Amino acid sequence: MRKLYHGPTSVCSQKVRVALAEIGLDYESQMLDLQKGDQFAPAYMRLNPEAVVPTLIDRDLVLVESSLIAEYLDKTYNGSAFMPDDPGLEMRVRHWLLRCLAVHAAINTLSFSTFMRDKALETKSLKEIEAAISRMPDPVLRAKRRDLYANALKSDHVAQALRHLLRTFEDMSEHIGGGAWVSGPAFGLADIGLVSYIDRLDRLGFSGLWTDDFPMIATWLDAMRARTSYAVAIAEFIPEATALAQRAGGAVHWPMLALRWRETIAESERSTAAS
Ligand SMILES: N[C@@H](CCC(=O)N[C@@H](CS)C(=O)NCC(=O)O)C(=O)O
CATH class of the missing domain: 1.20.1050 (Glutathione S-transferase Yfyf (Class Pi); Chain A, domain 2)
Incomplete structure (x- = not known):
């Protein structure tokens, strides 16, 4: 099961959740509290050195950058249906x-x-x-x-x-x-x-x-x-x-x-x- 590290109101996390929902993909949720500083935990920064959300773990891949994650999900699980052919x-x-x-x-x-x-x-x-x-x-x-x-x-x-x-x-x-x-x-x-x-x-x-x-x-x-x-x-x-x-x-x-x-x-x- 893929795992998403995200924040409830973080705009970049919202983008990846929209992509997951549009494609109909489940995920294990790992919520970070950005106000409390969860993003600076050393274990998280090993996944995401910029200490930002979101991070998606899928198969053996650690994925960062919300727009790239959306593109990856579309390509891997949606036949690139959200990328125009033209x-x-x-x-x-x-x-x-x-x-x-x-x-x-x-x-x-x-x-x-x-x-x-x-x-x-x-x-x-x-x-x-x-x-x-x-x-x-x-x-x-x-x-x-x-x-x-x-x-x-x-x-x-x-x-x-x-x-x-x-x-x-x-x-x-x-x-x-x-x-x-x-x-x-x-x-x-x-x-x-x-x-x-x-x-x-x-x-x-x-x-x-x-x-x-x-x-x-x-x-x-x-x-x-x-x-x-x-x-x-x-x-x-x-x-x-x-x-x-x-x-x-x-x-x-x-x-x-x-x-x-x-x-x-x-x-x-x-x-x-x-x-
Ligand atoms: N370009 C990155 C930006 C990630 C980013 O800046 N995320 C914000 C939330 S939308 C964050 O984690 N901020 C942490 C902080 O303010 O300490 C992406 O799109 O994934």
């Missing part, structure tokens, strides 16, 4: 799987500059927060996390995240408009790759990022949420109290975020006009 669409899907790294970074930025930051500051001392950050193996990610605690939505990482999300929404809208799913006419790995990130933004009360300018994103998110995989892989892992806390905790930041979003759009329009 070479152009296949490149599109592969590009989205790569882009998920940057989309993840953007969602991480918006989570840790708002709701997650507030939650940590309410429940931990600054010393405890610094102790947790100093256990992160990657020095660049440590510096980013410190910057988000110091500057919240004023951080340059937020500008970078919003710039990236703007391009993500533009391209998602174009691809959904051309064929119903981001992957093309058929549901596929790009949709699996993106759903948890867009869902997180919505759960934080940030759907204003797309409602006016990119309504296709809302239509697509509704279609993703209508699938059984969404219920069993995402919704069922988020207790009502957590869902309410996420929404309320994110919503207080929306006015400031909306301001930064409008600046991002204006800057993009200026650079398009100048070119």
Whole structure:
């Protein structure tokens, strides 16, 4: 039996659970508490040296990187049904799987500059927060996390995240408009790759990022949420109290975020006009 090391509300874990559910695969669940620091246990870091979830053990393979795990599951157990045959669409899907790294970074930025930051500051001392950050193996990610605690939505990482999300929404809208799913006419790995990130933004009360300018994103998110995989892989892992806390905790930041979003759009329009 394959074994999944994951976190209940971790977006990357959600992605792999969606892939497992879409393909109809069982797994043994090994839940990690990221707030308590389970990811830093030496035995886990031997599997996943970056101390992140998810990790999947399948047969004799130790698999990391959520998008790659989804692709592996599709290829091994689903006859690559979620990867288009058409070479152009296949490149599109592969590009989205790569882009998920940057989309993840953007969602991480918006989570840790708002709701997650507030939650940590309410429940931990600054010393405890610094102790947790100093256990992160990657020095660049440590510096980013410190910057988000110091500057919240004023951080340059937020500008970078919003710039990236703007391009993500533009391209998602174009691809959904051309064929119903981001992957093309058929549901596929790009949709699996993106759903948890867009869902997180919505759960934080940030759907204003797309409602006016990119309504296709809302239509697509509704279609993703209508699938059984969404219920069993995402919704069922988020207790009502957590869902309410996420929404309320994110919503207080929306006015400031909306301001930064409008600046991002204006800057993009200026650079398009100048070119
Ligand atoms: N690119 C990796 C990113 C993994 C990642 O950063 N996971 C987050 C949860 S979504 C994590 O484990 N964070 C641990 C921490 O914040 O200490 C993937 O997609 O699998």
